[in-house]
Amino acid sequence: MSITTPSTVPMKTAAGSRQQRYRLGSSDEVAVATLAEEVALALTINQVAHAVMMVSPLSLELFALGFLFNEGVIADPDEIRDMALQSPETQDQRVADKALSPLILDITLSSRASHRYRHDGVIRRRMAGCGVCGTEQLHQAFPELQSNSPQPLPDLSAMGDLHHKFSILQQQRGDFGGLHAAVLLNTSGQVITFQEDIGRHNAMDKAIGYALAQQLDLSQHSIVMSSRCSVELVYKAVRAGLRCLTHLSSPSYQAIAVAKAHNLNLTQQLRNGEHRIFHQNAQALQLSESNHEA
Known part of the structure; x- marks a missing residue:
């Protein structure tokens, strides 16, 4: 189109x-x-x-x-x-x-x-x-959402160092700062598309739009966002049928609750490369509120 x-x-x-x-x-x-x-x-x-x-x-x-x-x-x-x-x-x-x-x-x-x-x-x-x-x-x-069919958590190690990957992708595009980024990955961790926008919601829309245009099965893909994770982005991911949503910044408590309710794998990659798994289908990670880091 x-x-x-x-x-x-x-x-x-x-x-x-x-x-x-x-x-x-x-x-x-x-x-x-x-x-x-x-x-x-x-x-x-x-x-x-x-x-x-x-x-x-x-x-x-x-x-x-x-x-x-x-x-x-x-x-x-x-x-x-x-x-x-x-x-x-x-x-x-x-x-x-x-x-x-x-x-x-x-x-x-x-x-x-x-x-x-x-x-x-x-x-x-x-x-x-x-x-x-x-x-x-x-x-x-808050329109009614249809829950996705539970999909297993993708191989997080295949994603690699996402902070470094984002830095390289932004430099290749022409890094002038001020933009949010969304990366669409397949189950092997391969970058399918890299989209940027002044708005984080818009960046995700562009990544989802690319997948739709290419007729990709989003249940076999993940989106990684450079921004924080809020409820609105989880809603978008659930509607699109994504397998996993990963952010480089912390999710809100409510975003995790919505992800759990609708079978969306939700993670955050820290700067040291480790993943905080906030929801994993079929093996949900129970995080105590006392240890929750906003």
């Missing part, structure tokens, strides 16, 4: 970074920093407004796939017929603050998905987006 981009929409953000001059402290010395970009992306479905997200302008088609799948708008990529990137000016939706570099990504759904979207009560499942802020009711913030 590719995005149709009219010539009127500047694609200067393809690298996802810009250079910015700055002054060092109280001195007159001037240096240049390469900084991550973020843009306001309005997602519209069949030209009807659906959501506005702040995203890094990288792999937007993968973000849309993963995001709409987690929102319940699509069940598979074939339900998307077209994606068109548009300028707000062409849609008479001018934004006062031009510094936001706004874009509109219009998604055209198949007839089946469009019918479901219009008539079957598909609502914004805000837990799939960037947290629950702004959600009006609890049942919308």
